Amino acid sequence: MTEIGSSSGPRRIALPAGAGAVVLSWGTATDVGHRRQVNEDSYIAVPPIFAVADGMGGHAAGDLASDAVVTRLRGAAKDGFVTPAAIGLALAQASHDITRLDGTALTGAGTTVTGVALTMSDDDPYFAVFNVGDSRVYRWFDGEFEQVTVDHSVVQELVDAGAITRSQAETHPDSNVITRAVGFNEPPMPDYWMLPIEPGVRMLACSDGLTKEIGEDRIQALVAAGSPPEATAQALVQEALAAGGRDNVTVVIVDVVDVETAR
């Protein structure tokens, strides 16, 4: 696993034009879990990018794949903000790096990646949420907890087609089969969402070691409890371990403490 950045209390990030700033605090937590030998998750928590990657592949190749993604994402950050185009190019670069990994020719290697990046549109700051695979981003704001990303997975396609319900999806035998990834010799196809940055917004990025272990109601309860980001991230990981800890589990939480704008 590769960890880039670490938890931080409120930090002021000036907008590129010099007009105003965004104040964020964030926290991270990760654990190998009770069953796996290696933690193949990686994360980055350095403004402007907060992301989680869940690597897949034999002989630690998954570890290298998730490492490639967070390393390339770190390279995409400039001036405290990032364009979605730069995120897409960083993922394409990581895909190239992953195909060059040794010992992956037969099975291939790849990784999910999902996260939140500070970006600008029309001189206003926004979160660009990006996703490839079945790691997830959630948003908590004003009493509402929502899953922002849509899994690229076989069961999500079954849910979309109306073949199974969301609760059936949780226990479906194919629940670990994903339909998009970074790597596996395919150009990545990220989805994006642009979301407003408002004081009080809390964003959560996590690997499926969290969401397959504990239900959304428990995730929401811990996210809404009001603890600081790092304590909340650790509480979520501990709960996933207590529920079985069958997979690596990684959580990154970002709080919008304040937004200072000229307008």
Added chain:
Amino acid sequence: MGTGAFYSADVLEPGADWRLLVTDRFLGAFGPSTSVSTMSTLWRIAADDALGLDALVGAIPSRGVAAVDSFAIAALGRVATFVVRGGGCADVSVGGRVRRVDARGSEPWYVAELTGVERFQLGPLQRSPGDLTRQARDLPIDGGVVFGPWLGWSSEAAAAPRSAPTPVQQPAQPPLSSFDPHDTNVLGDLGRRAASLRRHRGEPPATAPTPETESATAFRLGDRAPERVDAPVYVGRQPRSPRVTGGVLPRLVRVDSPSREVSATHIELRPTREGLVLTDLESTNGTVVRQPGTGVRRLESGESLPVVPGTLIDIGDGNVIEILAYR
């Protein structure tokens, strides 16, 4: 208005066997080893308005027999993005100073994002850029794929009104053979280019637009500057976008609404080949539209409506959007 792109058709210049690609959004110069089938794929992606720079760059083979070892690509926009690999480079003028963007061994490529770009040239490293201005012998190009030693762009050429067509010269070298010769135009106007794109996409030819039926391509919010719409636009008090796949990101436009008449994400303006389509995004207080010649009407919640230039859209709290035909 042209794309602002131009190139040299001089077959004696070193590097005249580079492949140069031009669309509204992308300019690219690809080394001599780039195969015709790779260029064909890249052209298809570059001409697809739903696909972004990451899709274009992701489709360039970086290893194996078809590997493209040298290229330089520019994505035009408020922030211009340059992607260079191997022996390809971009000489870029910003604030009157020319800097060279090259890969210097970065694998698989090097990315630079620059604002305030005035001019640039894409091509092989072994080339002195000069002052990057367009010379009388250089040929403008609005779209297509041609051979040439370098590809230039200038904001002046992009903004200059197109007057009477310049005399058409035969390209000094025949176009790549697998392309529709109409796609590989040298001096064509925008209409001809659009027609060639439609043929490329297998669509029937469009009838020539008359000034009265000019399609909507831009908007102006209050007294802000007019803006061309080349990606979906979401306007609201605190706008957000739905899920977007393909890499072309929407524009979010925030308006002030002290009495909260405007919903968080109130309307969408979506570009189509026929013009703009307005959609009320199930706003709380609705959207009032005044179309030229048809009076005032209120959109039903969630209703869509094609809009023509001259249309006024009132979303509340004094926020009025005017639809324009951007030239």
